[in-house]
Amino acid sequence: MEKVNILIIGAGVIGLAIAEKLSKTSEDVVVVEKEKSFGRHTSSRNSEVIHSGIYYPPGTLKADLCVRGVELLYDYLNAHNIRYRKCGKLVVAVNPEEEVELLHLQNMGRKNGVKGLTLLDSSQCAELEPQIKAFKALSVPSTGIIDTHGFMESLVHQVEKNDGFIVYDMEVTALKKIGNKYRIGFSNGEIFEADLVINSAGLFADKIAEMVGIDTEKHDLKLHWCKGEYFKSSKVKNINKLIYPIPDKISLGIHLSINLAGNCRFGPNAYYVDELDYSINEAHKKDFLNSINKYLDLEEKYLEMDDCGIRPKLQKPNENFRDFYIKEESDKGYHNFINLIGIESPGFTASLAIAEYVSKIIN
Numbered sequence: 200m201e202k203v204n205i206l207i208i209g210a211g212v213i214g215l216a217i218a219e220k221l222s223k224t225s226e227d228v229v230v231v232e233k234e235k236s237f238g239r240h241t242s243s244r245n246s247e248v249i250h251s252g253i254y255y256p257p258g259t260l261k262a263d264l265c266v267r268g269v270e271l272l273y274d275y276l277n278a279h280n281i282r283y284r285k286c287g288k289l290v291v292a293v294n295p296e297e298e299v300e301l302l303h304l305q306n307m308g309r310k311n312g313v314k315g316l317t318l319l320d321s322s323q324c325a326e327l328e329p330q331i332k333a334f335k336a337l338s339v340p341s342t343g344i345i346d347t348h349g350f351m352e353s354l355v356h357q358v359e360k361n362d363g364f365i366v367y368d369m370e371v372t373a374l375k376k377i378g379n380k381y382r383i384g385f386s387n388g389e390i391f392e393a394d395l396v397i398n399s400a401g402l403f404a405d406k407i408a409e410m411v412g413i414d415t416e417k418h419d420l421k422l423h424w425c426k427g428e429y430f431k432s433s434k435v436k437n438i439n440k441l442i443y444p445i446p447d448k449i450s451l452g453i454h455l456s457i458n459l460a461g462n463c464r465f466g467p468n469a470y471y472v473d474e475l476d477y478s479i480n481e482a483h484k485k486d487f488l489n490s491i492n493k494y495l496d497l498e499e500k501y502l503e504m505d506d507c508g509i510r511p512k513l514q515k516p517n518e519n520f521r522d523f524y525i526k527e528e529s530d531k532g533y534h535n536f537i538n539l540i541g542i543e544s545p546g547f548t549a550s551l552a553i554a555e556y557v558s559k560i561i562n
């Protein structure tokens with residue numbers, strides 16, 4: 200039986216960021232990942248946007264960790280020469296009713312400490328992005344795009360440099376508290392014993408919590424998977440900023456993002472699913488066009504299927520905002536067991552701040 204000090208479940212961006220932080224000061228930090236490499240699920244199936252923090256109610260973890268995360272992330276990217284572009288974004292209102300929502304976002308963003316938020320009229324907007332149709336727009340200068348793979352690769356490198364380990368093909372299938380330690384069983388028959396366990400298993404984080412004995416139904420910690428598909432277009436060129444519509448109750452809306460190569464894509468949409476299926480439904484193209492054509496003229500023939508991701512949401516269909524759940528579970532009888540559940544957007548942006556938060560819980 201392998202004995203480790205800190206065992207982190209999941210090598211997505213959250214597990215890797217926590218491992219990078221903890222391996223600086225603790226010995227024997229081990230990340231176990233069921234896939235053959237890091238970041239095979241949500242961390243490589245997202246919009247690759249560095250969010251600013253305008254969407255989340257003040258005082259929530261999502262707001263605080265996003266705003267802190269942006270700061271830590273840009274510093275890290277500069278220090279490690281990882282590609283990014285602080286391109287900024289425009290949240291677009293297409294009529295006077297939607298302007299009210301823009302003002303609400305501006306107000307919430309300011310309360311959260313987001314700097315530089317400015318309201319633009321249609322002509323100011325047209326000067327910046329001539330192809331975009333807007334009645335008003337909120338300019339968010341701190342938003343950026345990031346090389347997500349490069350960032351995770353760098354975290355892996357740092358963990359290994361700090362003598363931490365990342366082991367692949369290691370699916371956790373059993374978890375038991377024995378005295379003040381945890382015994383962890385894997386599908387390949389191996390068994391580890393750990394002093395401290397961190398559950399950052401993304402879409403399966405509720406299942407891991409259940410494995411140790413936490414009643415996720417009772418504590419309202421069941422995850423609901425919410426799929427987000429993307430369509431791309433090589434027809435749309437020369438857009439400099441990310442373009443977002445007014446958000447809806449469960450997502451930020453079908454936005455236009457550009458990647459570091461300058462290619463443009465639209466999405467994600469949002470609908471709840473029961474299966475882990477990363478295929479895309481072409482029938483959703485019409486809905487995409489309807490959303491896109493509110494702020495940009497584009498014909499159906501120029502839209503192609505791209506990719507998709509699945510959000511691990513605590514928010515049930517028709518429920519209101521739910522925050523990240525990040526907690527040491529002593530009060531449930533699981534001392535030194537830390538759960539991270541519902542780490543949906545802005546989880547990538549917040550990853551380094553989440554790692555900082557977890558390290559404070561431990562120390």
Ligand SMILES: Cc1cc2nc3c(=O)[nH]c(=O)nc-3n(C[C@H](O)[C@H](O)[C@H](O)COP(=O)(O)OP(=O)(O)OC[C@H]3O[C@@H](n4cnc5c(N)ncnc54)[C@H](O)[C@@H]3O)c2cc1C
Pocket residue numbers: 208209210211212213214231232233234237238239240241242243244245246247248249250369370371372399400401402403404426427428467507508509510511542543544545546547548549
């Ligand atoms: C469509 C979409 C768009 C998004 N856009 C953005 C964005 O633009 N900006 C932003 O900041 N955030 C965005 N997000 C959110 C962001 O991608 C996530 O918050 C973040 O990637 C979550 O990382 P994670 O490490 O928690 O999960 P994951 O990346 O899913 O990692 C969890 C890991 O745990 C492993 N695992 C699971 N079960 C086990 C087990 N039993 N044993 C061992 N390993 C296990 C999995 O294989 C996986 O590798 C988006 C999300 C989606 C779905």
